[in-house]
Amino acid sequence: MTVEEALQILKENGYKYTGKREEMIRICAEEKRYLSAKEIMERIRDHYPSLSFDTVYRNISTFVKLGILEETELDGEGKYRLACSVDGHHHHHVICTVCGKTSALPGCPMSVLQSIPEEFQVTGHKFEVYGTCKECRPAQ
Incomplete structure (x- = not known):
């Protein structure tokens, strides 16, 4: 999935565009690994110093619900990555x-x-x- 595709999914589901949402998606798109909510928070804080952890976590939950992010658990902690598709096939x-x-x-x-x-x-x-x-x- 691309950042643009993810933003389109948000729009199609009635969520408005925000720079914070786009930045969170871009952070996940740059990585080829799972990130914790804390890691996402640390990376976005440079651009949005007043952003709360609750806001980050709520957006992550929305992204998972919409299929923008994939979720797994490592060491008892939720981790997230941009949803991928291998030639559009389930994997x-x-x-x-x-x-x-x-x-x-x-x-x-x-x-x-x-x-x-x-x-x-x-x-x-x-x-x-x-x-x-x-x-x-x-x-x-």
């Missing part, structure tokens, strides 16, 4: 637990599950693989 990620970098995995493990009861309608799922990337391995 999952491997995530480095040291630096937070992510890489897309081909395919989806849901396709091999045969045991979901027929009367159960799946509305979503989550699959992530955690480990240590090549750059972070020597540091451990």
Whole structure:
């Protein structure tokens, strides 16, 4: 997803444009890793020193709800990244637990599950693989 696509999603869902929202999205777009709300707050504070953590967190929640940001949990803390698409296809990620970098995995493990009861309608799922990337391995 691009910053422009994310801003269009906000507009289509009745949210008005603000420089703060755009900056938060740009911060996430610059990274190829998950960021904590605190990291986003620290990066945006240079441009908006009076911005509250509550405002940042509310916007993050809105972005997740609208599919602009993807959310995961690392070390008991919510982490966020700009939603990505690999050729527009559904996919999952491997995530480095040291630096937070992510890489897309081909395919989806849901396709091999045969045991979901027929009367159960799946509305979503989550699959992530955690480990240590090549750059972070020597540091451990």
